Amino acid sequence: MTRISKIKAEDTYKLRKTVLRQGMTLSHKMDGDHKVDTVHLGLFESDLLVCIASFMKSSRDDFKGTQYQLRGMGTSKAFQGKGYGTMLMKKAEKLLTSKGAEVIWCNARVNALDFYRKLGYEIRGEVFDVPQVGPHFVMFKKLA
Template identity: 45%
Template structure:
């Protein structure tokens, strides 16, 4: 069962964002700020030619952490493909890509249910929980990619 990671288009990832991250919402609710910036990268994980997981990397500083940073957004794996380490593969690839782009830091607004997943990959929590309306409880999480961050 070949698994591949590749760059994909925004149009390709929107249905998975909708299914996993915004169920019951219209596709218009699945667009994120900076989705179409020239520095933004959309990743797709394919399982036997089926797009099974996605993640977006956005060049976006964090005011408390680092100016030279990328933000991980919209990481999701379709339900039928979960529990296969696909999320870990996406996270590793996203981290590697941010490092290749000479970012000092990778950060995200992580859902409360995903904290342990990110902590296993050495991401740290910054501050207190906050609510994203209609989405749920989140925490800022980060990982330094260089010693200078």
């Protein structure tokens, strides 16, 4: 059985380290983790946290309206490809829409482009490099 709920920044750290920071010196802690309007969501399977994402209010000049940046999106390796990332993102979009969000954007790893494309996210601009992590594109989705 799965459930999705709000979690604390600290709850994301273990999965961030293993799924997103393996072999890197980059910190698993992020600026904005503890801001009042930041939302951390977790998907649990049988009480095991297997998928995480964090949403931080952050505006880019090239988008209009209230914007949240998605950061730290990751599914535990053994649980990838089961639809959990998609479930978490759909729940997040509903929640953020109810908070007045108009755009969700992220710096998407090139290996995850198809995941975001399937959720309706579009690329904005050119590829750029994030040291240690690799090539990224800005991707965004306008919420209804």
